[in-house]
Amino acid sequence: MPSTANAAIPPVYLLPGWLNSDPEHWQSHWERQLGHVRIEQADWEWPRRGDWMARLDEVLVNDSRLLQTPALLVAHSLGCQLVAAWAAHSQHTARVRGALLVAPPDTEREDMPPQLHNWRPIRRARLPFPAMAVVSTDDPYCAPERAGEMAADWGAQLVLAGPRGHLNSASGLGDWLEGQDLLRQLGTLAHPA
Template identity: 55%
Template sequence: MKASNILLLPGWQNSGPDHWQSLWEARHGYHRVEQHDWMRPLRGDWSARLEETVVDADGPVVLVAHSLGCILTAWWAAHSANAHRVQGALLVAPGDVERPDLAAQIHGWAPIARQPLPFPAVLVGSRNDPYCSFERAEGLAQAWGARFIDSGECGHINAESGLADWPEGHNLLHTLLKD
C-alpha cells in the first residue's frame, strides 16, 4: 500500500509536532486528513472531509485514528457508501464524547455510532486515559467489532505519554496492512 493511502485522523485540536501521528507522517509519508476547524469540530464537516479524502484516494486506504478521530471513523463508516474502500483501521484512545465534561466542550458528536465497522479494526485503549475509561474503550471495541489491545497505563496515548514515534503502534498498523 502506498504511504499516501494511510490516512491519519487526528482528534480535537489536531496532533502536535511531537505526537506519534505527526512523527509517522514525517517519517513515513502518511497522509493527514486536514480538517477545516480543529478547535470547533463539527461532525458533519469532519465526516464530509473524510469522505472526500477516501473517494479521492488512489485505491484502498487504511485509517489511523486518534481520540475524536476514532469517533469520526465509526460515525463515517455507519453513514458512508464508501466504507468498502477501507482495508482496516487502527483506532487509538477514543475520546468519550458522551461523557458530560467532554460533551460540553465538543458539541454535536453524541451519540457515538456503535454499529460494527465494515472493515477490520484494532482499538488500543489505556488504563488511565483521562478522556475515556478503560471499560468504555473496551465496550466501544466490542460494539465496533474491533480487536482490543490493552496498552497499560499510557494516558491518552499522545505526545504527553512519552511514546515518541510509538513503534508498538506502528507494528499494529503493519498487522492491518498484511490482512
C-alpha cells in the first residue's frame, strides 16, 4: 500500500519495442535511475500483438495502486503500437493517466521484418487518455509524415525531436533529460481535476 505522501505520484511503466531496450537505451537509464518499471514480454524476438496486449493488461490489472493513481506509460517504438492496440481493446484504460509515445514505427511498411507483420494494420483509434508522440525527422522506421498521421489519429500531441534517428541508444540520448521533461509535462497535462 503506497503512503499518502506518494499517492499523487503516478507509477511509470516502460514499454520497450521489438528486441527490448538494451542497457544504453534511455528507457534502461530511466529504469535504473528513476525506478520506473519495465514491462517484460515473454518473446522479444517474435512479438505477437495479442500476447503483448494481454501482458500489459495483466500488469495494469494487478497493480492495485492504479485504482487511485493511474499510471503513465512510456513506450518506445513497437511499444507505441502496443499502447494503441491495447487501448482500442482493453476494458482497463482508466488505469492509465497518459502515454509518452516515442518513435512509433510504421509497421505497415513493406520493408518491415517478418517478425512485425502481425502488427498490421496499425490501430488508429483515438486514445482514451492524453498522449504525446515524440518523432524524429529522420527515423529509419517511420517517415515523419506517417508518424504525424498516427499521432493525429491517436489524439496525441506531436513533438518533433529533430534529426535523432530512432530515438534509441544509437541516438546517443543517454538519460534523455528532454524526454523526462516531456513526461513531467504529460503528467501535469493528464492530472485529474
